[in-house]
């Protein structure tokens with residue numbers, strides 16, 4: 001699938017710093033990629049295209065964009081893959097409810113997402129991969145699991161037996177009770193009769209009347225959710241890539257299951273060196289979600305005249321590991337900050353530019369501390385100085401590292 005337009009990414013003078021990120025699996029900070037690697041590999045779970053990009057999605061993709069930018073600043077060759085869940089229950093349900101062809105709905109929403117990402121200056125993945133274009137890849141991945149003895153059938157639907165992975169549970173660290181609850185909440189079927197373990201997850205859904213399906217060696221049907229991400233990540237990045245990313249709502253079951261499936265299929269581990277999760281953005285006291293409909297949409301704000309750079313700055317105001325609620329005043333506050341920064345970047349001189357850039361790098365490489373990063377730029381913008389190169393230098397760093405074009 002075609003991704004979107006790549007923004008210009010200027011090179012920032014001065015020494016880069018090594019990025020440390022919080023890893024959900026080991027519950028601590030890790031440095032990725034390893035020091036002897038020239039490449040950095042990242043997989044971020046993409047959208048299910050049945051509604052427009054909301055601020056929660058945007059926060060997620062901007063967070064992983066910062067990782068991409070910090071790695072590039074360090075000179076890594078970044079390999080970035082993102083999927084699109086362009087066939088799944090919620091998409092099919094929405095298409096039926098609104099009387100739109102499911103393929104049409106997906107195509108529209110994917111295009112809107114591309115436009116939003118372009119406006120927000122998010123660097124596109126090299127591999128932007130839909131499930132519909134990956135049916136053979138996914139069915140081959142299920143075959144690999146079958147050869148590993150990890151697959152069984154319930155009335156023609158194929159399931160992954162979690163007991164075949166001795167490391168199952170190692171991504172989320174949740175206890176079984178929590179896993180069961182979250183599994184039921186997030187698309188799983190713990191109570192289905194005939195399963196060997198309530199947590200076993202669907203790999204291949206046998207064809208149903210009125211649903212799209214494809215021929216495969218597994219019989220006619222369509223892929224389950226988790227195996228799509230393990231199959232796409234393994235093909236385009238390979239095992240033991242650096243960062244597996246998404247929102248905290250994907251920790252379990254999605255990232256747990258994708259990692260397990262890949263580990264059992266390959267006999268290797270870990271799936272990813274770090275599992276990085278964006279906290280939830282909400283509205284009016286609840287998680288922003290397409291199913292609840294409590295959305296602030298990037299495209300709507302853009303149409304209403306919001307500067308995409310102010311939207312991006314509003315998202316960066318919060319640390320990615322803190323849940324937060326979108327407030328009506330957020331955009332105006334971000335616009336005011338952007339105006340101050342733009343004014344400061346347009347001056348003839350300012351305080352020490354190299355020091356400001358180093359403060360920015362120090363904050364961002366410290367587990368993407370955007371709160372400290374924004375404070376560093378504020379402090380620079382609000383003071384006077386006689387460094388004539390500083391305004392241009394800081395503008396370049398804010399563009400390359402924060403993705404905010406002044």
Ligand code: 5CA
Nearest residue numbers: 045046047048056057060085246247280281288
């Ligand atoms: N297609 C799957 C992943 S394979 C999916 O979760 N799609 S999604 O459209 O529901 O979400 C897209 C991305 O946005 C995911 O990484 C998800 O974790 C993240 N996300 C969804 N809602 C929020 C929210 N309210 N706050 C922050 N991130 C969110």
Ligand code: ZN
Nearest residue numbers: 045046229254
């Ligand atoms: Zn995914």
